[in-house]
Amino acid sequence: MNPTATVLVLSLLGAPPASSNDPLCAKREPCRVTETLDAGKDAQGRPLQVKHLELGWADADTSDKFVGRKFGPGGRKAEGSRAEGQCDAAEWWLVRPSQPAQLLLSVCNNGYGMAGVGEDSVTVADNRFTHEQSGGSRERWSVSRTLQLSPLRLVTVGHRNSDSLADDAGESGDYWDVEQLRGEVVQAAPECEEGQTSLGERTLPFLPQVQVDKAYLEGGWKQAGLGACGVEAGNFLLGTQDNPKDAGLKALLVAPDTLLVEVRDNKWTGPSAKWLNDDHLELWLAPRPPQELTGCGKPEAAQLPSQWGIRIVDGKVFPAFGSPQQTLQVERAELPGKQGYRMKLKLPTPFQAISVVYSDSDSGKKQERMLATSAVKFGRPETLNPVRVVPAAEATCGVKNGELSVVPGAVKKMEPDVAVLRME
Numbered sequence: 001m002n003p004t005a006t007v008l009v010l011s012l013l014g015a016p017p018a019s020s021n022d023p024l025c026a027k028r029e030p031c032r033v034t035e036t037l038d039a040g041k042d043a044q045g046r047p048l049q050v051k052h053l054e055l056g057w058a059d060a061d062t063s064d065k066f067v068g069r070k071f072g073p074g075g076r077k078a079e080g081s082r083a084e085g086q087c088d089a090a091e092w093w094l095v096r097p098s099q100p101a102q103l104l105l106s107v108c109n110n111g112y113g114m115a116g117v118g119e120d121s122v123t124v125a126d127n128r129f130t131h132e133q134s135g136g137s138r139e140r141w142s143v144s145r146t147l148q149l150s151p152l153r154l155v156t157v158g159h160r161n162s163d164s165l166a167d168d169a170g171e172s173g174d175y176w177d178v179e180q181l182r183g184e185v186v187q188a189a190p191e192c193e194e195g196q197t198s199l200g201e202r203t204l205p206f207l208p209q210v211q212v213d214k215a216y217l218e219g220g221w222k223q224a225g226l227g228a229c230g231v232e233a234g235n236f237l238l239g240t241q242d243n244p245k246d247a248g249l250k251a252l253l254v255a256p257d258t259l260l261v262e263v264r265d266n267k268w269t270g271p272s273a274k275w276l277n278d279d280h281l282e283l284w285l286a287p288r289p290p291q292e293l294t295g296c297g298k299p300e301a302a303q304l305p306s307q308w309g310i311r312i313v314d315g316k317v318f319p320a321f322g323s324p325q326q327t328l329q330v331e332r333a334e335l336p337g338k339q340g341y342r343m344k345l346k347l348p349t350p351f352q353a354i355s356v357v358y359s360d361s362d363s364g365k366k367q368e369r370m371l372a373t374s375a376v377k378f379g380r381p382e383t384l385n386p387v388r389v390v391p392a393a394e395a396t397c398g399v400k401n402g403e404l405s406v407v408p409g410a411v412k413k414m415e416p417d418v419a420v421l422r423m424e
Contacts, residue, residue, distance in 0.1 A: 022051070024093055024101060028071065030056035030078035039094070040126035042150035046097045050104065050124045050149075055089035057082055063089060063108040070103055070417035086110070092122060092129070094149055100416040104147065105131050113137045115164075128155075131421055140164050145421055151411040152420055154394075155179050162188070170201055174291075178394055181208050181229060181406055185291045185386055192296035199295035199382055205374055206388035207231055207354055209253035211396045212404070217254055220399060221344055222333035226250045226262045227403030231373055231385075237357065239369035248340070249358040249371050252397075252404075253387065257349045259283075261356055263312060264340035269364035270313045277361055281310040282320070282370075283328070283345065286353035286381035293382040305353070305381045312341055321379055324348070353384035 025031035032054050039048035056076040058066075066072060071089055082088060087110035094102040105122070112118025112135025123130040127149050134142035139161060146156040160173035170188030177183055185204040192198045210229060213220075230250030241247060248264040261281060270278025286305035293303060307321035308328055315330040329346035355376045360369040374385045390396075393412075397404040414420055 022053075024051060024053060024091075028055070028073050030076055036095075037124040039124050039129065039149055042096065042127075048127065048149050049095040050129060051093045051095055051101075052122070053091040053093065055091065057086040058089040058108050060085050060087040060108065060110045063087055067106055067108055068419045068422040069106060071106060090120065092131075094129070094152075096150075102152070102414060102416050103419045104129055105421045106419050107133070111135065115140075136161075136164075138163060138165050147420060152414065153178070153408060153411060154421075166191070176206065176388065179406065179408070181210060181390065181395060181397075182206070182231070183388065187291055187295065190294050190296050192294070196297035199377070199380065202290070202295060202382065203375070204290050204383070204386055205231065207251060207253060207356075207373060207385035208388045208390050209256065210390045211392045212254045213396075213398065216399060216404075217258070221254075221260055221342060223402075224399045225335075225342070225403035226252050226260060227397075227400075227405055229397040229404040229406060230260070230262060233356065233358065233371045233373045235372045235375045237370035237372050237376060238367060239360075241369060241371070246362075247358060247360045247369055247371055249356065249373070251356045251373055253354070254397075257347045259345040259347055259354070259356070261343045261345065262335075262340065263343070263358050264335070265312075265360060266339075267362050268313055269361050270311055271316070272364060275309055275311050275316070275318050276359075277364055277366060279312040279361055280359050281312065281343070282357040282359060283308045283310065283347075284321075284353075284355040284357070284376060284381075284384055285347065285351040286384055287351060288381060289352045289386050290382050290384050291386055295382045299379075299381055303381050305379065305384065310343070310345070315343065352387055353381055354387060355384040 020032040022033040033051050034054050035052040037050045039050050041047055055071050056078045058076045087108035089108045091106045092104045094104050107120050109118055109120055114137035118135030121132045129149055130146040132142055132144040141161045144158045148155045156177050158175040160171050162171045172188045174185045175183050183206045187202040189201045230252045233249035246266055250262040252260050254260055268279055272278055284305045284307050288303050306324035309318040309320050315332045317328045326348035331344040333342045355374045357370055357372040359367050361367055375383055377383045393409045395409055396407045398407045
């Protein structure tokens, strides 16, 4: 691993440097390469470098047409401090042998908000380029994105925001890892009205909806597991687990109305006269994204979730919380060695929040362990998993070695003078 190098650009610091003779600066005065950073090697073992260019003070209004593209010649000055209406222009370029230099990022920092404290922070590591931009006034925000440099593709993205004047204010935000198909939303504890109870801070893991091929969707799911694409449940709502083989749960949306679930256990109970005492799944669906709900007081009627129970050993469906009139279609396939079951559930739509719970009852007399994809609170839509729809251009899932694995999207052909990272 190469040592990490960090560059921090702050528009209120001293004057930008004078011009240099690097080819990237040709006929673009004022322009200077301030750093050349080692970025490891590509798949063929060829060296990668990132060059940081300072381009002087630009007019904040006219520079908008260049942000996200290579800055043109003229219209900028190198001397003095930043004046009203000016911004600090900068670029970062990927330099590779036998290939044209590729613009990774171009920015013009005008303070990014009324507080004037905005920053562009860049970190370069082995085959990685990370940019974090922050700004705001009372409401502070930041956006962070990481690129893989060879081949060029986005690998992570995150957002954060907070109230700089609030006492003990936490941060809200989200994070998504494109390579792992994992991420979460964090909601800071809300300020509720007097008399309202609060759910406090909430961490809501995404449950992704990912495209799979038609053959897998129609029947291949019975033979091939969810693998790295399935979200593994890690929230115990009831009990604990001393034996890792005792219970396990994975879930993955493979279409807007199709959920695949993989449940493992070393002992199965049911069917009995009371399905709650049998090993079963509990499925929760809600009409609103949970991060859009405040978590203050009780949810409104239109926000309430619906719940179904699905008995593991026979796939029978039981309407539960909310007494849903719509039913689920369930297909089952037993895993090799009777270690568990894989289920394909056809869901009523639309919904924008979902959670899956496995209720394990080794005794057959009561619920003993409840393992869930989120920290579900009964009847509270604010605690379900938000759905993350993954575009096929970003990633899909395909069968490899008997289970699903993440298949990155095709590498896009980039214009050298157009930035790979563009601000949202």
